[in-house]
Amino acid sequence: MRRAVAILLAAVWIGLSAPAWTMLPSERLTDPKLEARARAIGGELRCLVCQNQSIDDSNSDLAHDLRVLVRTRLAAGDSDAQTIAYLVARYGKFVLLRPPFEPATYALWLSPALILVLGASGIALRLHRRKAPAPARSVPLSAVEEARLQRLLEERAR
Amino acid sequence: MGPCGVRSVARQLLFIVPGFVFLGFAVVFYAGIGHDASRVPSALIGKPAPSFELPALVGDRPGLATADLRTKPVLVNIFASWCVPCRTEHPLLMRLAEQGVVLYGINFKDRPEEARAWLANFGDPYQRIGADRAGASTIDWGVYGVPETFLVDGTGMIRFKNVGPLTIGVINGTILPLLREHSK
Numbered sequence: 001m002r003r004a005v006a007i008l009l010a011a012v013w014i015g016l017s018a019p020a021w022t023m024l025p026s027e028r029l030t031d032p033k034l035e036a037r038a039r040a041i042g043g044e045l046r047c048l049v050c051q052n053q054s055i056d057d058s059n060s061d062l063a064h065d066l067r068v069l070v071r072t073r074l075a076a077g078d079s080d081a082q083t084i085a086y087l088v089a090r091y092g093k094f095v096l097l098r099p100p101f102e103p104a105t106y107a108l109w110l111s112p113a114l115i116l117v118l119g120a121s122g123i124a125l126r127l128h129r130r131k132a133p134a135p136a137r138s139v140p141l142s143a144v145e146e147a148r149l150q151r152l153l154e155e156r157a158r
Numbered sequence: 159m160g161p162c163g164v165r166s167v168a169r170q171l172l173f174i175v176p177g178f179v180f181l182g183f184a185v186v187f188y189a190g191i192g193h194d195a196s197r198v199p200s201a202l203i204g205k206p207a208p209s210f211e212l213p214a215l216v217g218d219r220p221g222l223a224t225a226d227l228r229t230k231p232v233l234v235n236i237f238a239s240w241c242v243p244c245r246t247e248h249p250l251l252m253r254l255a256e257q258g259v260v261l262y263g264i265n266f267k268d269r270p271e272e273a274r275a276w277l278a279n280f281g282d283p284y285q286r287i288g289a290d291r292a293g294a295s296t297i298d299w300g301v302y303g304v305p306e307t308f309l310v311d312g313t314g315m316i317r318f319k320n321v322g323p324l325t326i327g328v329i330n331g332t333i334l335p336l337l338r339e340h341s342k
Contacts, residue, residue, distance in 0.1 A: 048198055048302035061267075062302050065293055090208075090300040092201035 024064070029071050038071045041080055045070070045087060046097045054097055200308075200319035201300055207234075207314050208298035212288025215265050215273055222262050222288030228314040231340040232260040233307055233333070235284070236296060238268045239276035241304040247323035248280050254329065255283030259337060263287040266296055266304055309333060311340040 029035040039056060045066060047058035055063040055070075066087070073083040087095050099105045141149065202208075207227050214221035227234070235251060237244045255261050263284035265273045270289060277284075290296055299308065300319075309318040317336055320328055 051196055061293075065297060069297060088201070090201060090298060091302070092199060092300070094198050 027064070027067055027071065029075065031075075034071070034074050037080060038067070038074055041070050041074075041083055042067055044084070044097055046095050048091060048095065197321045198302065200316070202316045203319065205316060207308075207310050207316055208295070210288075210295040210298060212264065212290050212295055215263075215270055215287040215289040216277070219284070220286050222264060222286045224314065226262065226286060227310045229312065230260060231309065231311045231317075231337050232262050233309055233337075234262050234264060234299075235308075236264045236266050236299070236301055236304055236306045238266045238304050239272040240268065241266075243323040244305045245280065247305055247307075247325075248283075250324050250326065250329060251283045252281045260285055264296060264299075265289045266301070267291065267293045307333075309336055 029038060042056040043054050045055045047053050047055045047060055047063040047066070049060040049062045050058045053063075055066045057063075069087070070083055073086055074080075078086065084096070093100060099108060101109055207224055209224045211223035212221045220226075222234075233254070237248075251261060261283045263286070265287055267290070270291075273289070288295075299306075303321065305323055307320045307324055308316055311317050317340065318332060320333075324333075
């Protein structure tokens, strides 16, 4: 039991430190505020080689180049928005991990909510129908049908 | 037997609407077959080539700068001696050069001696070669891998970008027609 806990703790410890491995100490800026901004921006930029990782997470050469580029632009005095715009001008919107909200991506952003609304209203309609069933027929039997019913009941009783 | 009218029409819709939705998705997905989403489209199509100046790689040929791209339509090919897919497209580049297409090369993150040896070995189709040892200029071109090829027209505007090695299909289908169009 103690061994299992020890292994689990070790795994958590290693897992927590993994993201720090891909950034080289030589890349870090000396100004902590600039470095914090660089990290925040880096988390939003896609590494185009390993396309599902941010440049902070990726091991590739391109990610290294882009991390250095972000820090160079920030150190040169660019704002966060200007730095991101610099990269989007060269690589296109796909370099942003978070797709921007614009006409081309409305379907992407809105369809989950839309499907949720459709599904929820479908369920609500079903529940509503079950709670209020169709009213019972209130048309009485005719005289012929009444007599037939009596005859059948008498036959069963015998 | 239920009452006729509104309710059974609603029930029919309940079956038909998802069918149409499925059909819509099927059409969209079928159209997407063969489309490689990992090839990032260039953000520079229709924009002027970035401003840059690269030193020469080999002694007998000049380097490459933005000013060289404003005289006639050319192909700018990013290559490196350590890049394996570059070897597969190289015979096609040699053939293009023989046909009279003007090729300029950017040697990306390479050691000059190794690049020169590679060209001596596999052939040299370039009229100008710029050496980008650090890779800084190619970031301005939006390059994220090697090889990549850009078609720049006679006014210095980027008209087409091919990610990865060139193929005969792309050359015949897109590059040669565009070169002809911009040579007029």
